[in-house]
Amino acid sequence: MxxxxxxxxxxxxxxxxxxxxxxxxxxxxxxxxxxxxxTIRRVSVAMYEGEINMVIHADGGEADxxxxxxxxxxxxxxxxxxxxxxxxxxxxxxxxxxxxIRSLGFGAGMGLPNMKRYSDDMNISTVIGQGTTVTMRFxxxxx
Amino acid sequence: MKIKELAERLGFEVLAMPSPELEAxxxxxxxxxxxxxxxxxxxxxxxxxxxxxxxxxxxxxAGVSAxxxxxxxxxxxxxxxxxxxxxxxxxxxxxxxFETVLAVGREMGL
Numbered sequence: 001m002x003x004x005x006x007x008x009x010x011x012x013x014x015x016x017x018x019x020x021x022x023x024x025x026x027x028x029x030x031x032x033x034x035x036x037x038x039t040i041r042r043v044s045v046a047m048y049e050g051e052i053n054m055v056i057h058a059d060g061g062e063a064d065x066x067x068x069x070x071x072x073x074x075x076x077x078x079x080x081x082x083x084x085x086x087x088x089x090x091x092x093x094x095x096x097x098x099x100x101i102r103s104l105g106f107g108a109g110m111g112l113p114n115m116k117r118y119s120d121d122m123n124i125s126t127v128i129g130q131g132t133t134v135t136m137r138f139x140x141x142x143x
Numbered sequence: 144m145k146i147k148e149l150a151e152r153l154g155f156e157v158l159a160m161p162s163p164e165l166e167a168x169x170x171x172x173x174x175x176x177x178x179x180x181x182x183x184x185x186x187x188x189x190x191x192x193x194x195x196x197x198x199x200x201x202x203x204x205a206g207v208s209a210x211x212x213x214x215x216x217x218x219x220x221x222x223x224x225x226x227x228x229x230x231x232x233x234x235x236x237x238x239x240x241f242e243t244v245l246a247v248g249r250e251m252g253l
């Protein structure tokens with residue numbers, strides 16, 4: 001593989017029941033590209049968490065998955081309210097999700113920590129009132 | 144052990160079994176979806192009382208061999224259809240989570 005393959009998804013912020021569609025799709029695409037199962041799992045789980053975050057907090061957004069020779073980059077961009085305290089948001093168990101979201105089994109405060117744990121590198125860029133962009137990088141070793 | 148054998152031996156109600164040949168290895172119990180995604184391992188039997196549509200995405204991404212809904216909880220027909228489409232095995236147990244997990248563990252010799 002020489003060139004970068006890009007997959008782009010619009011994440012619908014109004015439809016909570018279809019949240020996760022892009023991640024499930026990415027899992028299938030990475031399987032077709034013959035990545036090892038550990039890499040596929042890490043990428044798709046981390047992306048799902050990000051997707052859910054965008055639906056819960058930011059009314060959706062855009063997701064880009066760039067497949068490089070030896071790493072995969074996932075960029076999740078929204079125009080939501082931004083994250084006032086990233087350090088706090090990164091703590092396991094911290095969540096600002098509302099009760100109706102929690103009743104669906106979300107809002108456990110594990111989203112960002114899971115994303116951090118599953119990726120090899122994660123960067124959060126956020127501006128209050130303008131939005132958040134999370135960039136995750138996954139090194140591929142098992143190809 | 145194949146997931147279809149496990150379902151049969153434990154008398155689970157089979158709501159959807161599009162992937163009967165999957166190997167069932169160990170298990171995970173929980174209802175908080177991020178915990179499940181972060182902790183469940185590929186091939187695990189996932190026992191939960193959650194029955195909303197997001198369970199299917201989590202099951203698919205975590206790569207569990209089956210979702211077992213405990214306590215005989217109600218499951219929407221649309222979710223059953225989606226499970227079939229997405230290749231996710233979906234069972235129901237009349238027993239509570241604890242008893243269901245024990246039974247799965249015993250059957251696996253854990």
